[in-house]
């Protein structure tokens with residue numbers, strides 16, 4: 001059987017890296033998208049190819065730029081003509097209360113967290129639809145459901161919109177492409193390294209590990225989730 005291919009945005013570090021590992025371990029070829037973390041992406045490619053005997057492609061692309069996304073997809077198709085799974089993981093947070101938040105900051109957060117997935121899905125969704133098979137997984141956040149904070153106004157709005165876009169596109173690519181989202185809570189990556197996390201508010205009394213998100217992403221990509229579409233899976237340890 002042909003080996004499947006996954007495209008993961010922002011895969012050089014953090015959650016994206018853990019997601020890359022689980023797909024490689026399950027015999028996928030992995031496209032490692034990065035924007036700034038070139039060294040980390042190259043190192044990850046070497047590790048995955050050596051440990052799992054699969055093939056990787058690293059592609060630099062700022063997901064907010066349509067021409068770069070288009071070029072990235074062209075490069076991917078040259079090496080891996082069939083894309084089975086897209087994980088929209090790239091995301092940023094620029095916390096600040098509304099009075100101190102500039103319009104540029106607000107736009108930047110929406111650009112990466114919402115317009116980035118719009119662009120990657122625009123160019124990859126149609127390839128999957130043509131192949132009559134595919135799975136798209138958006139990394140949202142429980143901030144986009146109900147766990148919102150005044151300091152992350154733009155982030156929370158971007159994730160709420162991403163959740164809405166997930167449900168919307170899950171209706172568009174039927175019956176071939178499933179579109180789902182994972183909504184993590186506090187996860188141990190650079191993104192929340194400066195946040196003061198109140199673990200007493202988390203039923204499991206700890207923050208999550210990137211691997212615990214990766215497991216759920218992989219489940220959604222797999223045939224075990226063949227009847228799951230337009231779903232948002234919360235993975236936050238239970239917020240009290």
Ligand SMILES: NC(=O)c1ccc[n+]([C@@H]2O[C@H](COP(=O)([O-])OP(=O)(O)OC[C@H]3O[C@@H](n4cnc5c(N)ncnc54)[C@H](OP(=O)(O)O)[C@@H]3O)[C@@H](O)[C@H]2O)c1
Pocket residue numbers: 009010011012013014015016033034035036037038061062063064088089090091092112139140141142183184185186187188189190191192
């Ligand atoms: N950590 C948490 O507690 C948590 C909770 C809920 C949801 N999430 C979501 O999980 C996802 C991953 O976050 P993380 O925790 O792993 O954060 P992170 O460690 O800060 O990593 C962010 C990733 O996004 C990539 N990225 C940022 N801007 C980009 C752009 N313009 N184009 C391409 N890639 C870009 C970065 O790539 P480069 O380094 O190459 O620029 C990096 O790989 C995000 O969508 C985040 O919102 C995280």
